Amino acid sequence: MPPSPAGRRCAAAVVAAVLTWPLVTTVAPSTAADRAVAEPVIRLAASPGSPVRSAETALAPGLTRLRTSTYSQVAVTWRGSAPRVSVRTGPAQPWLALSPLADGPDRGSVEGRAGVSGTDLLWTGPRTGLDVRVRGTGFSDLELVLIEPGSLPSDEGSGPSAPTTAARAAVDEPEAAPRPRLYTRKDWGADNSWRNGKPAYLRVLRQVHVHHTATSNRYSRADVPGLIRGMYRYHTKTLGWFDIGYNFLVDRFGRAWIGRSGGPRRLVRGAHTLGFNHASVGIAVIGNLDSREPWGKAVTKLRRLAAWKLDSRDRRAVGKVWVRSTGSDNYRDGQRVRLPVIDGHRDTNDTACPGQHLYDRLPGIRRRTQARMDAFSPPD
Numbered sequence: 001m002p003p004s005p006a007g008r009r010c011a012a013a014v015v016a017a018v019l020t021w022p023l024v025t026t027v028a029p030s031t032a033a034d035r036a037v038a039e040p041v042i043r044l045a046a047s048p049g050s051p052v053r054s055a056e057t058a059l060a061p062g063l064t065r066l067r068t069s070t071y072s073q074v075a076v077t078w079r080g081s082a083p084r085v086s087v088r089t090g091p092a093q094p095w096l097a098l099s100p101l102a103d104g105p106d107r108g109s110v111e112g113r114a115g116v117s118g119t120d121l122l123w124t125g126p127r128t129g130l131d132v133r134v135r136g137t138g139f140s141d142l143e144l145v146l147i148e149p150g151s152l153p154s155d156e157g158s159g160p161s162a163p164t165t166a167a168r169a170a171v172d173e174p175e176a177a178p179r180p181r182l183y184t185r186k187d188w189g190a191d192n193s194w195r196n197g198k199p200a201y202l203r204v205l206r207q208v209h210v211h212h213t214a215t216s217n218r219y220s221r222a223d224v225p226g227l228i229r230g231m232y233r234y235h236t237k238t239l240g241w242f243d244i245g246y247n248f249l250v251d252r253f254g255r256a257w258i259g260r261s262g263g264p265r266r267l268v269r270g271a272h273t274l275g276f277n278h279a280s281v282g283i284a285v286i287g288n289l290d291s292r293e294p295w296g297k298a299v300t301k302l303r304r305l306a307a308w309k310l311d312s313r314d315r316r317a318v319g320k321v322w323v324r325s326t327g328s329d330n331y332r333d334g335q336r337v338r339l340p341v342i343d344g345h346r347d348t349n350d351t352a353c354p355g356q357h358l359y360d361r362l363p364g365i366r367r368r369t370q371a372r373m374d375a376f377s378p379p380d
Contacts, residue, residue: 041067044148050191051150051226052233059134059142066130071146073230074098074130077118077238081138085119089127098122099214102351103245105271106278106326107333110197112271113240121147121234123215123227145238149226152189156222177307177376182248182264183257188225192261194236195243199262200269202279205313206321208306208342209273210362211246211284212354217292224251227286228259235271245271246284248305254297256305259284265312275328276348281309289355303365306342307372317342317369342366 044053055068059076061083076085076098085098098119105111132144185192219227232244246259247270262268272282283305285298310317320338327333329350337348344362345353 041069042146043069044071044146047191047233049193050229051152051189052191052229053148053150054233054237055146056143056238057146059132059144061134061136061142064132064134066132066144068128068130068146069148070126070128071124071130071148072126072226073121073123073147073149073234075101075119075121075145075147075234075238076132076134077116077141077143077145078139079115079117079141081136082117083134083136083139083142086133087122088131089124090129091131095131095133096122099351102274102329102345102349102353103211103272103282104239104274105241105245106275108326111241116141116239118145118234118239120214121145121231123213123219123223123230125216125219125223145234147230147233149229149233151222151226154187154189155225175376175378177304177311177373179265179308180256180301180304183255185258185261188228188257190229190232190244190261194232195261196236196240197242199242199260199266201262202267202269204279205267205281205309205315206279206323206341207276207281207339208309208317209276209280209282209345209348210302210342210354210358210365211272211282211345212289212358213249213284213286214288214290214353214355215286217252217287219252219286221251221253224253224255224257224286228257241271243271245282247272247281248283249286250283250298250301250305251286252295252298254295254301256301267313273328273345273348275325275331275333276323278326279323285354285358289358290352291355292357294355294358294361299361299365303369303372306365307369310341310369311373311376315341317373318366340366342369 042055044055046053082100086095088095101118101120235241235244243260249257249259258264260268260270270277270282320340322336322338325331325335328348331337344359345351
């Protein structure tokens with residue numbers, strides 16, 4: 001499928017260096033219809049037992065200047081038609097579009113707040129103050145979401161449980177592509193009390209859906225656990241999903257992280273690809289791969305994750321399969337679609353995800369994933 005229109009492209013990457021700016025300033029509206037509205041300081045509140053701080057506040061259409069305590073991630077939610085939302089983190093900074101989130105649980109599932117939609121969660125790095133511009137019609141209940149994931153001592157290192165996870169791989173699948181090293185939910189600081197319900201499991205695995213998170217590309221190694229904590233908070237507390245939507249996440253340093261709970265070896269139903277979660281695994285590369293080429297280490301880990309999951313279920317990485325949609329923005333409920341076994345999110349939904357540069361690499365990823373699986377196949 002061709003990429004989605006520019007208005008729905010994933011948000012551009014932002015520099016993650018700390019930049020604060022005066023809390024009391026004025027801004028010239030970009031059009032006569034925009035009016036700057038001064039707001040009191042928004043202070044992010046702590047989550048009990050977690051380093052994550054957050055705030056959600058009502059928004060009005062037009063241009064709003066916000067004074068805030070420190071945040072690192074921003075999103076907007078609404079009901080009804082999708083508004084056109086853009087933000088900037090300082091008077092001299094560019095306006096950045098917040099694209100509607102195309103991830104999500106399947107329609108009719110028990111996950112999610114009924115009728116609530118949201119944008120991608122944009123990583124800005126630590127900031128204070130924000131301009132928000134909202135345009136369009138047909139929406140209501142606009143809310144701004146600000147998240148500061150905080151820090152944990154383990155953020156600076158690999159975490160205590162990752163070596164154990166890696167050491168078990170050869171024992172678990174002796175005649176299949178081995179499990180790559182996985183950083184656990186404990187390593188990124190998941191608070192399991194935030195989950196809504198229990199894991200659901202798939203009967204079969206037919207696909208691996210590849211995503212990107214449309215966030216900054218200039219995060220540090222120590223930023224990654226916080227990035228994931230912020231996504232987890234947004235998915236569960238704001239959008240009402242059972243857990244973080246992705247089964248696995250891969251950072252630019254080539255590290256793979258367990259996302260959704262339920263057991264990495266099991267077929268856990270995610271909330272990553274609307275209409276196609278019921279027979280698939282979702283892997284997201286942390287970053288914006290519309291704006292740059294994917295990192296070699298990240299692509300390698302993506303291939304190893306896909307090889308492990310597919311080989312453990314006797315699936316091939318190349319070729320196509322028939323899949324029944326449960327209802328996405330591209331395919332109606334019940335429609336059968338022939339799709340690549342390893343596909344990009346844009347193959348199933350109206351989105352630019354996983355970014356043009358990563359999407360262009362998918363044919364090679366499929367071939368090399370299959371080659372890895374063949375290398376570990378037992379002789380005839």
